[in-house]
Amino acid sequence: MRDKYCGKVCTDDIGRTLTLSGWIFRRRDHGGLIFVDLRDVTGIFQVVFSPDISPEAHEKAGELKQEYVIQVTGKVQKRPVGTENAGIPTGDFEMYATSFEILNTCKALPFQLDEEDVSESLRLRYRYLDMRRPLVQKAFLERSKAYKVIRDYLASCGFYEFETPFLTKSTPEGARDFIVPSRLNTGSFYALPQSPQLFKQILMIGGFDRYFQIVRCFRDEDLRADRQPEFTQVDIEMSFVDVDDVIGLCEGLVAAMYEVLRGEPLQIPIKRMAYSEAMERFGSDKPDLRFELPMVEITDIFQETDFGVFKKTIGENGAIKSIVLKGKTLSRKDLDTAVEITKEMGAGGLIWIRKEKDGLQSPIVKYLKDNEKTAMIERLDLSDGDVVFIMSDTRNKVNDIMGRFRLYLGEKFELIAKDQFRFLWIVDFPLFEYSDEDKRFVARHHPFTSPQGSIKDFTGDYESFKAKAYDLVLNGVEIGGGSIRNYRMDDQFEMFKLLNIKEDDAIEKFGFLLEALEMGAPPHGGLAFGFDRILMMLLGLESIRDVIPFPKTQKGTCLLSGAPSKIPQKQLNELRIRVTGEQQ
RNA sequence: GGGGUCGUAGUUAAGCCUGGUUAUAACGCCGGCCUGUCACGCCGGAGGCCGCGAGUUCGAAGCUCGUCGACCCCGCCA
Numbered sequence: 322m323r324d325k326y327c328g329k330v331c332t333d334d335i336g337r338t339l340t341l342s343g344w345i346f347r348r349r350d351h352g353g354l355i356f357v358d359l360r361d362v363t364g365i366f367q368v369v370f371s372p373d374i375s376p377e378a379h380e381k382a383g384e385l386k387q388e389y390v391i392q393v394t395g396k397v398q399k400r401p402v403g404t405e406n407a408g409i410p411t412g413d414f415e416m417y418a419t420s421f422e423i424l425n426t427c428k429a430l431p432f433q434l435d436e437e438d439v440s441e442s443l444r445l446r447y448r449y450l451d452m453r454r455p456l457v458q459k460a461f462l463e464r465s466k467a468y469k470v471i472r473d474y475l476a477s478c479g480f481y482e483f484e485t486p487f488l489t490k491s492t493p494e495g496a497r498d499f500i501v502p503s504r505l506n507t508g509s510f511y512a513l514p515q516s517p518q519l520f521k522q523i524l525m526i527g528g529f530d531r532y533f534q535i536v537r538c539f540r541d542e543d544l545r546a547d548r549q550p551e552f553t554q555v556d557i558e559m560s561f562v563d564v565d566d567v568i569g570l571c572e573g574l575v576a577a578m579y580e581v582l583r584g585e586p587l588q589i590p591i592k593r594m595a596y597s598e599a600m601e602r603f604g605s606d607k608p609d610l611r612f613e614l615p616m617v618e619i620t621d622i623f624q625e626t627d628f629g630v631f632k633k634t635i636g637e638n639g640a641i642k643s644i645v646l647k648g649k650t651l652s653r654k655d656l657d658t659a660v661e662i663t664k665e666m667g668a669g670g671l672i673w674i675r676k677e678k679d680g681l682q683s684p685i686v687k688y689l690k691d692n693e694k695t696a697m698i699e700r701l702d703l704s705d706g707d708v709v710f711i712m713s714d715t716r717n718k719v720n721d722i723m724g725r726f727r728l729y730l731g732e733k734f735e736l737i738a739k740d741q742f743r744f745l746w747i748v749d750f751p752l753f754e755y756s757d758e759d760k761r762f763v764a765r766h767h768p769f770t771s772p773q774g775s776i777k778d779f780t781g782d783y784e785s786f787k788a789k790a791y792d793l794v795l796n797g798v799e800i801g802g803g804s805i806r807n808y809r810m811d812d813q814f815e816m817f818k819l820l821n822i823k824e825d826d827a828i829e830k831f832g833f834l835l836e837a838l839e840m841g842a843p844p845h846g847g848l849a850f851g852f853d854r855i856l857m858m859l860l861g862l863e864s865i866r867d868v869i870p871f872p873k874t875q876k877g878t879c880l881l882s883g884a885p886s887k888i889p890q891k892q893l894n895e896l897r898i899r900v901t902g903e904q905q
Numbered sequence: 906g907g908g909g910u911c912g913u914a915g916u917u918a919a920g921c922c923u924g925g926u927u928a929u930a931a932c933g934c935c936g937g938c939c940u941g942u943c944a945c946g947c948c949g950g951a952g953g954c955c956g957c958g959a960g961u962u963c964g965a966a967g968c969u970c971g972u973c974g975a976c977c978c979c980g981c982c983a
Contacts, residue, residue, distance in 0.1 A: 354941060355940095
């Protein structure tokens with residue numbers, strides 16, 4: 322139906338008669354001449370309708386409206402001198418239409434395709450129109466390029482691609498599952514996979530050595546700007562590897578993606594930071610390193626303090642930590658707002674101290690001893706005008722709230738280098754983590770994660786026992802995570818014991834993996850990247866929805882299709898399901 | 906489960922704080938004119954349950970309460 326794409330017409334085509342097809346992007350009707358911008362996925366080409374060339378075509382072109390689909394034939398020529406459009410690649414050329422056909426019409430549009438501030442719900446409702454917009458289109462074309470880079474890179478590294486089931490079994494200790502009722506097995510349910518974790522381990526035990534899959538995963542949790550109920554992971558597993566092997570491979574992959582999507586090489590190896598350092602200095606296991614503003618601990622300075630708040634914290638073995646804001650002028654209102662913000666984050670309070678020419682200024686300064694002030698000025702390297710924010714509470718609370726407060730300061734005082742891409746590996750995660758909900762220690766990563774050293778060396782100190790687990794962080798967003806797995810049954814059972822998971826329960830939930838571990842499982846480990854998130858970040862977009870063609874809203878609905886929806890009673894009957902409408 | 910922002914022609918916004926005649930603009934849409942535009946231009950026109958429901962009031966787009974929807978955040982997300 323066409324000889325060429327609109328955006329691909331070039332000098333070689335001058336003098337040739339071509340047939341092009343596409344959408345009417347814009348029509349400029351001068352009464353005599355009518356100009357039409359014909360658009361397809363490759364770009365725009367200008368078609369001219371003139372009564373001197375074809376009175377019929379010119380007459381009929383009066384009917385053309387936005388987004389009509391046409392097929393047009395004419396001779397390509399150079400535009401007259403002075404009428405070229407440097408703004409588009411085909412701006413030196415045009416075509417006088419000798420004939421054309423309207424292949425389809427288009428109703429009045431719900432929004433203009435070149436309009437920038439269209440509400441997202443309207444865009445999602447009419448996603449097919451939204452996709453015709455160049456910037457939206459670009460995101461999905463880049464996504465397509467990314468699939469190819471990943472497949473090419475991993476294939477070149479000896480990886481095989483597999484598919485794993487979507488109708489599967491609930492995985493342990495994870496997010497809430499999406500559930501699918503089984504008609505053939507009344508009262509039983511499949512779970513959609515949160516990740517192909519168990520299956521990829523089975524593939525290693527099956528001897529394939531290196532597996533990957535670009536795979537949809539499902540988690541029935543509340544949504545965010547960077548979270549969707551179904552999302553895509555680049556899932557990777559390798560045999561006969563340790564932490565450095567997996568990290569090295571993944572760095573190569575990320576660098577390949579970065580180069581294709583950003584058009585410049587990525588410096589590797591990527592910086593690594595221990596989990597404990599991340600928490601103590603940045604109050605987060607995914608620090609944004611596009612700006613500094615680290616927390617500095619000053620607990621030791623106040624061992625002999627008379628200041629009640631600090632005294633209490635030290636007595637309860639808490640932490641006193643500070644963040645220094647340099648070179649910014651803060652009004653009293655800024656300081657009050659800062660205090661307010663941290664209170665909203667759950668802080669008991671926030672202390673600020675300003676370094677002035679003649680000493681420290683703060684509501685609490687009168688409670689501080691001279692040696693404490695001096696030590697603080699020295700430790701924090703304070704200059705005149707610097708503002709110190711101090712929080713004093715339990716260590717975890719200080720880390721958490723100061724970490725979030727740090728992000729607030731970075732944003733508010735424009736300290737973040739928004740054009741930077743700061744990758745970071747977080748390593749040496751703790752193997753366990755206390756769950757307030759379950760009132761016990763649970764696996765921080767997942768229960769198949771291998772500890773550093775032998776699990777048999779566990780001394781009872783859950784909090785300091787380290788895992789062979791690692792996360793990849795980009796600009797404060799977790800974009801991937803993985804671990805080396807337990808590959809021996811005795812180690813795995815020991816792990817379950819420490820997690821207080823009963824043997825029967827373990828066998829019931831994932832006995833097939835445990836059985837396989839006893840049949841010559843090789844050492845193995847891997848990682849999963851959040852594909853949508855990486856794309857979002859590398860393309861500089863604000864929301865994961867911008868890189869997913871058909872995303873869900875925050876309430877999990879699809880505005881295009883109307884899912885989820887009620888289903889006919891007949892279907893419910895077949896599944897033996899009764900909807901009670903009541904909270905059980 | 907909790908906190909917040911928003912909802913006004915097809916679209917994007919103004920008006921709301923301080924209630925009062927016909928709810929304003931731009932883009933789009935419809936009609937007319939125009940032979941070098943590319944965000945074409947000029948003239949004219951149509952288009953509104955002010956998200957929905959109660960309440961307050963002589964009178965509500967504007968105040969109050971509820972509700973629905975979209976978004977952001979906390980919890981949650983191994």
